[in-house]
Amino acid sequence: MSPTAAPAPSVRTPSEPAPAPRGRRAHSRRRHGAGAWAVAFAFLTVMAFATVPAPLYVIYQARDGFPTFTTTVVFAAYGVGVVVSLFLAGHLSDVHGRRPLVLASVAIELVAAVLFLVWNDVAGLVVARLVTGLGVGLVTATATAHLAELRVRATGSSDAARGASVVAGAVNLGGLSLGALVGGALAEFVGQPLVVPYVVIVVALVVAFVAVLAAPETVDRSEQPVPYRPQRIAAPEGQAGAFWAAGVAAFAALAVQGLFTSVAPTFLGTTFHVTDRLAAGATTFGVFAASALSQIVFARLSQQRQIRLGLVLLVGGLVVLAGAAVFLQVAGFIGGGVVAGAGVGLLFRAAIARAGSLVGPEQRGGVLAATFLVAYAGLTVPVVAVGAALLVLPTLPVLLGYVVFVVVLALVAGTRLASRAG
Template identity: 50%
Template structure:
């Protein structure tokens, strides 16, 4: 036993520590959302550069999930979570000391690496700590808490960033400095969380993430992967293009609004996961399909009119739908995982999800070189509409 293990708190307490650390690190990953326009005004770069900076984060997540997201099955959940949080803290330092365009790209890439390690590891750790402290509880509760921490953190980041911009000095410095302190404190708190993985002896040889479905579960896993991909495509829209669209199309330059808009989408997704946790899965997925359809149509109509209220309401309704889709995808993947392979299986589903975040956003950035923002937004919204409704329908058939 290590010294950290001998000082470990109870599984019930560790569950909440990991959930709060998960939420904190995810919040920092979206803090820059309302700051992008400030960097743009300061350095005079084009809108497509913002999407590339955002895409650097998504690429970092995907690379990290492929090369390191599954390693907690071998090295332990706690150790990999501490590494993830410290890498996130390193990205905060980069934002503070190197914040021209090249620095922003590098810092976002490093931050993405931390999130790639974090997401699958924290989700698995939360589930295992909850199972240890409440073995008779429905696993969907732990999945809902993990999903709420994930999406709740993504929701809080833009809102906190917008608050810093509107009401506090040095908005390109202070948010990163504050979260640097919080992340270092989070890393220290993780040292007393119980480990839930017995490290295999002998240690297996390293390999990147295996792009293989859990045995005998290809159709169900494909459906879950489609749901995760489609969900994060909508999130990508609101964390990359929406803040700039608010200024250019709706003439709403408020940085607090730029943060509140993605907050509303992520928050509705997180709240839907918790509120509907005990509703039958088929009914949840029916709600998800309807919400995605109505929400995305409202987003498109709001962009064309233009109507800021309709655009925001559409994002909130769509957020409900993709929140349910994403939680269902994670719960499905966790349920299909073979013993000792939960981290690897969750890393694969998160890899698919963040491809849904990265690939469409990169496509949006390239498209903005040739077409206007409204046209790009409408095409993107239509594609996400097809993807989310199709994913929800397939997942409901298999539920």
């Protein structure tokens, strides 16, 4: 009898469940399911920390007497941190694993929270926000990919990746909404408004770090050293049109969010004379909560319909917001922002999902990092431009110009994205 040839070694992509004996399969699935919850909590906490200072800027500004432009510089430092982190390390989870980078992100945010507590003059705020951005840039693409892979392994079905993308988008924007509300509420009702919010975040980050330690890894690391290179902002081969349509649509979506996490409290104070810290936080919360909720409510729509509905809501909401600013209707300003936020959620999720679908799991972290890199430029560049314009122009013309810019950009990019979506 001739000898039987040895079977060829199998190649397992990061999103495929590892073969396991039946007796261990149920335990493995439960472990991956619990890991998904742990990563989602860490992702939520990191993103919440990003907006905790938003309703506190007016307190810093009143205490130190700096102009609105300084507020935009402090906020821009966060955006710069995100972009630098995405450029240098956002793709490294494809090589070194998802869990180490999620843990590194949480650790960086702990450093940032301590900086807010011990160094809270203007220079300290800039440094702390820069460090915050570094942690956020590290976690966005990594946690998005990690959640999808954990859910696939927990369920044994590749279809779970779509549901995980909904969860990742909702956690991303939901965390941003929660942070603003928590920061505003603690600042309004608890003593030491520039201390207590950061202490609460420190506790949450420590819990998140411990939880992620138990989460399974989903990437098989190469045994051979992989040369380091920064993230390339390049489309996958043959997918340039789809990649850039997704990136610019995400840029436009986050440009709306940037307005409400940086200078919206100033607009409320100067135009509508609303100086309540909880109101400032609740306004930002409403915009981001609508972004997260719309992704869940309309998750069953096709990607093309989500984009089109998102454009209608985003453009309609911004038109209402601009009209309310002209006619001094604070309810219309906030309501328009919430409606626009719902549109942002749909457009942003569709853009990220489209970008992630362009490649296989082995390249997904890098492509998502590149897309987030383009998107977070929308959170930074337009806001700095607004801050600079406010040095020489009244508030209302600056706001209206910002709205026109975002509307045109969203319509152009969103229309192109919808034409390429299924």
